[in-house]
Amino acid sequence: MKTIYFDNNATTNIAPEVIDEMLPYLRELYGNPSSMHTFGGQLHRKIEEARSRVAGLLGAGPEEIIFTSCGTESDNTALMSAVESVPHKKHIITSRVEHPAVLNFCKYLARKGYRATYLPVSKQGQLNVDELVKALDEDTAVVSLMYANNESGVIFPVAELGEMLKERGILFHTDAVQAVGKIPIDLKKLPVDMLSLSGHKLHAPKGVGALYVRKGARFHPYIIGGHQEHGRRAGTENVASVIALGKACELAGDNLSQEVIYLKGLRDKLENALLKSCPDARINGDVNSRLPNTTNISFEYVEGEAILLRLNEFGICASSGSACTSGSLEPSHVLRAMGVPATLIHGSIRFSLSRYNTEAEVDKVIEIMPPVIKELRQLSPFGRERIKK
Amino acid sequence: MWEYTDKVKEHFLHPKNIGEIENPDAVGEVGSIVCGDALKLYLKVDEKSGKITDAKFQTFGCASAIASSSALTELVKGKTLDEALKVTNQEIAEFLGGLPKEKMHCSVMGREALEAAIANYRGQPPEVKEEGRLICKCFDVTEEKIRKVAIENHLTTVDEITDYTKAGGGCGECKAEIEAILRDIWALKKPERPVVSKKLTNLQKIALMQEIIETEIRPGLQADGGDIELIDIDGNRVIVALRGMCSGCLMADVTIKGIQDKLREMAGEEITVEAQ
Numbered sequence: 205m206k207t208i209y210f211d212n213n214a215t216t217n218i219a220p221e222v223i224d225e226m227l228p229y230l231r232e233l234y235g236n237p238s239s240m241h242t243f244g245g246q247l248h249r250k251i252e253e254a255r256s257r258v259a260g261l262l263g264a265g266p267e268e269i270i271f272t273s274c275g276t277e278s279d280n281t282a283l284m285s286a287v288e289s290v291p292h293k294k295h296i297i298t299s300r301v302e303h304p305a306v307l308n309f310c311k312y313l314a315r316k317g318y319r320a321t322y323l324p325v326s327k328q329g330q331l332n333v334d335e336l337v338k339a340l341d342e343d344t345a346v347v348s349l350m351y352a353n354n355e356s357g358v359i360f361p362v363a364e365l366g367e368m369l370k371e372r373g374i375l376f377h378t379d380a381v382q383a384v385g386k387i388p389i390d391l392k393k394l395p396v397d398m399l400s401l402s403g404h405k406l407h408a409p410k411g412v413g414a415l416y417v418r419k420g421a422r423f424h425p426y427i428i429g430g431h432q433e434h435g436r437r438a439g440t441e442n443v444a445s446v447i448a449l450g451k452a453c454e455l456a457g458d459n460l461s462q463e464v465i466y467l468k469g470l471r472d473k474l475e476n477a478l479l480k481s482c483p484d485a486r487i488n489g490d491v492n493s494r495l496p497n498t499t500n501i502s503f504e505y506v507e508g509e510a511i512l513l514r515l516n517e518f519g520i521c522a523s524s525g526s527a528c529t530s531g532s533l534e535p536s537h538v539l540r541a542m543g544v545p546a547t548l549i550h551g552s553i554r555f556s557l558s559r560y561n562t563e564a565e566v567d568k569v570i571e572i573m574p575p576v577i578k579e580l581r582q583l584s585p586f587g588r589e590r591i592k593k
Numbered sequence: 594m595w596e597y598t599d600k601v602k603e604h605f606l607h608p609k610n611i612g613e614i615e616n617p618d619a620v621g622e623v624g625s626i627v628c629g630d631a632l633k634l635y636l637k638v639d640e641k642s643g644k645i646t647d648a649k650f651q652t653f654g655c656a657s658a659i660a661s662s663s664a665l666t667e668l669v670k671g672k673t674l675d676e677a678l679k680v681t682n683q684e685i686a687e688f689l690g691g692l693p694k695e696k697m698h699c700s701v702m703g704r705e706a707l708e709a710a711i712a713n714y715r716g717q718p719p720e721v722k723e724e725g726r727l728i729c730k731c732f733d734v735t736e737e738k739i740r741k742v743a744i745e746n747h748l749t750t751v752d753e754i755t756d757y758t759k760a761g762g763g764c765g766e767c768k769a770e771i772e773a774i775l776r777d778i779w780a781l782k783k784p785e786r787p788v789v790s791k792k793l794t795n796l797q798k799i800a801l802m803q804e805i806i807e808t809e810i811r812p813g814l815q816a817d818g819g820d821i822e823l824i825d826i827d828g829n830r831v832i833v834a835l836r837g838m839c840s841g842c843l844m845a846d847v848t849i850k851g852i853q854d855k856l857r858e859m860a861g862e863e864i865t866v867e868a869q
């Protein structure tokens with residue numbers, strides 16, 4: 205059975221070009237870039253090339269890119285660096301819909317004596333700039349708000365938020381793990397101080413990420429040790445993966461504008477068809493400001509894990525915000541923050557596409573999904589009542 | 594991803610006895626859509642024999658909730674009401690070849706629906722559950738239910754209670770109270786450690802022995818400059834190695850005997866301990 209992979213916000217396949225690019229550095233060229241001999245030392249140049257490629261995708265300078273081991277490390281580093289740069293300030297602001305890499309780090313800081321504000325979002329999952337203004341005070345050390353949400357796909361008004369914070373001279377970090385490679389980002393124009401990204405969300409391997417730190421911004425390393433990354437992130441470079449990340453960024457940049465159109469076309473087709481063929485379904489998220497590849501749909505009266513496992517039988521991969529799939533008993537914190545009723549959260553399904561998905565795959569899901577929902581609704585006591593009505 | 598057995602998958606993908614029964618003799622309804630799972634059980638009962646002639650269900654929930662409901666209907670069909678009442682949540686889980694521990698609450702829900710249906714048939718008030726003191730607000734779980742499930746399933750930790758009833762799995766505010774209830778239950782009754790029986794897999798046995806050795810035996814030996822290591826478990830034979838001052842100690846036999854007594858006391862009389 206062919207896998208139909210519609211779970212690209214969770215992780216992506218490694219692009220074949222990326223694998224080709226990285227393989228020699230796993231096989232023959234295994235040196236340590238810090239070495240004096242050419243065998244190792246020559247890798248330094250490759251790492252700098254990768255750095256330029258990552259910077260290129262973001263409109264940043266290469267010296268503004270620090271390689272890390274993942275998005276979570278980038279997020280943790282950014283927050284830690286921020287609070288250490290302004291040690292007298294004890295207030296941090298984030299939102300209720302952040303990724304756990306930010307949310308739980310803020311909770312950690314809160315336990316260490318910081319005051320943390322978690323901004324609410326609207327029913328559409330959108331952030332209100334006025335709410336942020338209200339939350340700011342003299343004591344605010346850093347504001348960390350995501351670029352785009354992994355579950356709903358909602359894009360925050362990062363430019364607007366950044367302008368406002370820049371005026372007030374408050375450090376601004378954005379977790380752009382879901383945005384980089386999916387939508388154009390130009391840090392020449394975008395006023396953010398720090399930005400996190402992750403390799404495996406844009407067709408590079410797992411285990412590599414990067415943190416952008418605006419030139420001139422104060423920075424404190426989180427991982428301490430050797431002089432790698434100019435002393436900003438110790439630890440021997442993950443050479444092959446760093447090179448892979450560079451290549452993946454280059455690929456993403458090459459095709460970005462066409463890809464946005466392509467993915468939006470597929471996504472909209474899928475979404476419209478499912479809303480039409482499945483009664484009592486609705487979109488979660490701000491349709492006017494959303495990643496082109498993501499749709500989050502709630503199917504009332506059915507439970508997400510059951511839907512996913514039925515889809516799994518057809519090789520279709522998606523994800524859900526239901527409690528049963530979250531590993532805890534609590535349903536998605538994102539959808540809850542958006543005020544989606546519990547009944548709808550339990551039946552929420554996220555499809556997230558990539559450039560490797562095809563229209564034929566979308567058609568297949570459009571065909572499979574309605575009977576799956578219908579059958580599960582027939583099983584459900586609530587679905588039955590509804591059908592009778 | 595959950596590790597479901599083939600049996601769970603089968604009963605999830607092709608559930609038995611789905612739907613409603615026209616003019617049922619008994620209906621049992623538990624759970625709610627807000628909590629994420631709900632089950633409605635319909636029974637047809639033969640008045641003369643008291644036997645369940647038909648059982649059907651409707652379930653809102655995850656794969657294991659649907660499979661547990663299907664298993665439940667299969668288990669009770671043909672039984673008299675009294676026999677059916679003896680079906681435990683463990684039996685539902687076993688029928689399915691086991692459930693992931695975090696999903697045991699699905700089997701508990703099945704058992705509850707059955708009780709509710711039989712109570713309904715016998716004209717008893719349907720919501721027995723409402724009576725007890727509400728402990729977990731997030732998942733609407735009463736003290737009575739926690740006690741019952743804890744005793745029936747030998748649960749001793751808050752995490753286990755969460756796996757079996759969901760209580761404590763939300764905001765977590767009720768955890769202290771659950772702990773107090775557990776302390777209360779097991780203070781009266783010495784914690785009945787799950788007895789080593791054929792039902793435990795070898796891995797489970799090893800884990801259990803390891804735990805007893807770590808918490809009950811090692812500290813004492815280490816205080817005397819000795820140490821112990823669990824080498825293997827073969828059926829009810831527990832093979833250990835004595836280390837440090839214990840190894841070669843003239844009292845080794847006595848020590849082994851002492852360990853055996855301890856393990857027997859905590860995990861079952863049939864255990865023998867040997868030194869390597």
Ligand code: FES
Pocket residue numbers: 728729730731732760761762763764765766767768
């Ligand atoms: S009250 Fe029990 S988890 Fe919230």
